[in-house]
Amino acid sequence: MPNAIVWLHGDSLSSVDPALLALPEAPAIFVFDEPFLQQARLSFKRLFFLYESALEALEGRNGFVYRGEVVETIRTFCLTHAADEIHVTTSVAPRFNRYVQQLRRQFKVVVYQPQPLVHWRGAAPRRFSAFWRRVETEALRPTGSGPQAYTEQSS
Amino acid sequence: MMRLQTDQPTRAERAAYLAEALAGLYEGPVELAPTPGGRRAALRRLRDFDPRDYARTRNDVVRRGVSLLSPYLRHGILGLAEVRDFLVTRFAPGPGLAKFVNELAWRAFWQLVYAEKGEAVHQDLEPAKVSLRRERGVPADVEQAATGLVCLDTALRELYTDGYMHNHARMWVAAYLQHWRGIDWRDGAALFYRHLLDGDPASNSLSWQWIASTFSHKPYFFNRENVERFSGGAYCATCPLAREGCPFDASYEELAVRLFAE
Numbered sequence: 001m002p003n004a005i006v007w008l009h010g011d012s013l014s015s016v017d018p019a020l021l022a023l024p025e026a027p028a029i030f031v032f033d034e035p036f037l038q039q040a041r042l043s044f045k046r047l048f049f050l051y052e053s054a055l056e057a058l059e060g061r062n063g064f065v066y067r068g069e070v071v072e073t074i075r076t077f078c079l080t081h082a083a084d085e086i087h088v089t090t091s092v093a094p095r096f097n098r099y100v101q102q103l104r105r106q107f108k109v110v111v112y113q114p115q116p117l118v119h120w121r122g123a124a125p126r127r128f129s130a131f132w133r134r135v136e137t138e139a140l141r142p143t144g145s146g147p148q149a150y151t152e153q154s155s
Numbered sequence: 156m157m158r159l160q161t162d163q164p165t166r167a168e169r170a171a172y173l174a175e176a177l178a179g180l181y182e183g184p185v186e187l188a189p190t191p192g193g194r195r196a197a198l199r200r201l202r203d204f205d206p207r208d209y210a211r212t213r214n215d216v217v218r219r220g221v222s223l224l225s226p227y228l229r230h231g232i233l234g235l236a237e238v239r240d241f242l243v244t245r246f247a248p249g250p251g252l253a254k255f256v257n258e259l260a261w262r263a264f265w266q267l268v269y270a271e272k273g274e275a276v277h278q279d280l281e282p283a284k285v286s287l288r289r290e291r292g293v294p295a296d297v298e299q300a301a302t303g304l305v306c307l308d309t310a311l312r313e314l315y316t317d318g319y320m321h322n323h324a325r326m327w328v329a330a331y332l333q334h335w336r337g338i339d340w341r342d343g344a345a346l347f348y349r350h351l352l353d354g355d356p357a358s359n360s361l362s363w364q365w366i367a368s369t370f371s372h373k374p375y376f377f378n379r380e381n382v383e384r385f386s387g388g389a390y391c392a393t394c395p396l397a398r399e400g401c402p403f404d405a406s407y408e409e410l411a412v413r414l415f416a417e
């Protein structure tokens with residue numbers, strides 16, 4: 001079994017992140033993206049929300065929060081933990097996809113798909129109305145009963 | 156790179172620590188939004204939300220029949236499907252629930268467009284259907300929530316202090332900045348993105364484009380009657396410009412001529 005780490009990012013920052021659940025023992029990392037944040041000039045309250053969410057997601061685990069250049073920080077993290085696999089939940093953000101491509105030059109990257117609201121194949125229609133017409137029935141149909149951890153966590 | 160501590164006991168200590176640890180990576184004061192991060196808080200909000208009246212009340216900026224789940228959905232702390240599943244298995248079918256799921260689908264749609272277009276969502280996706288002035292930079296009075304218009308200043312203050320703005324108020328502010336003040340939608344979108352806890356590259360930029368008419372058939376704009384109706388008259392009642400000088404006090408036909416006639 002190869003050594004693996006879990007990478008959490010701003011599009012999947014939950015204690016039930018699919019990659020996190022798949023590898024309960026693996027070290028996990030969240031990185032504040034330094035070059036991105038330097039130019040984005042976000043307000044502090046946004047960063048604090050991410051920090052608080054990351055801390056809770058990593059609670060009770062071998063979890064770490066860093067600031068740095070994302071690919072470089074994850075690379076170093078993998079080397080420190082003698083890991084050659086990175087497990088991460090997908091995102092549609094172009095920046096995420098660039099980082100995955102760069103990491104794939106050196107590591108195996110396993111990408112998890114969260115459950116979608118509806119399944120869609122092909123190009124996006126130009127207007128929401130055309131999208132909704134095709135997905136309405138599926139969108140209103142439940143595929144489960146809601147958050148799995150609901151009863152434990154909502155007390 | 157630098158490893159951050161993860162063991163401060165209180166929220167205030169966490170905030171003080173993070174302010175130093177992330178120095179240089181944020182702009183503005185070290186202030187917290189009341190919305191807590193994390194899935195436990197997200198699940199509490201989900202449990203407290205009742206969608207049955209949503210269709211009727213969601214557009215009212217003051218009464219707010221909305222869920223306040225957006226920061227959690229945006230950061231994958233809750234999934235669209237699990238929220239739908241939770242509500243659909245607990246509430247009988249009805250217009251409120253259907254409308255709410257329809258709004259969740261807006262997020263799914265914008266994500267689909269983003270997956271396809273990538274960074275292009277931050278530039279015009281279509282030619283504007285009216286002429287837009289497209290001046291650059293957010294005016295100081297808007298940055299300071301001091302336009303003098305109570306409906307907008309209330310919304311802007313909430314954006315700056317709580318990192319949230321009601322959907323209908325987002326539409327008013329975005330339309331005002333673009334169509335009344337002539338500001339390029341990209342600068343308005345950047346302002347929102349810096350402050351919204353739910354700030355999302357796709358939902359934000361594409362909604363601004365929807366109002367601009369660069370990703371819709373026509374521009375969105377509003378009038379005073381709309382503000383009064385969806386705030387129960389609360390803003391106009393205290394607005395110094397209500398009796399004279401309200402820029403929204405006209406019919407849609409008059410405003411269309413005023414705002415878009417070349």
Ligand SMILES: Cc1cc2nc3c(=O)[nH]c(=O)nc-3n(C[C@H](O)[C@H](O)[C@H](O)COP(=O)(O)OP(=O)(O)OC[C@H]3O[C@@H](n4cnc5c(N)ncnc54)[C@H](O)[C@@H]3O)c2cc1C
Pocket residue numbers: 213221222223224225226228229258259260261262265320321322323325326329347351353354355356358359360362363
């Ligand atoms: C100019 C402008 C900018 C916006 N920027 C963002 C943004 O950066 N991030 C963001 O999540 N939403 C954005 N929206 C959409 C919408 O305003 C917010 O999602 C909503 O106000 C969040 O509050 P809520 O969770 O109480 O919404 P509810 O009414 O309870 O809706 C439930 C969920 O459905 C989704 N949703 C609802 N309406 C929309 C919509 N029109 N487009 C996309 N998703 C929607 C959200 O995830 C929301 O949490 C923007 C809208 C406008 C007009």
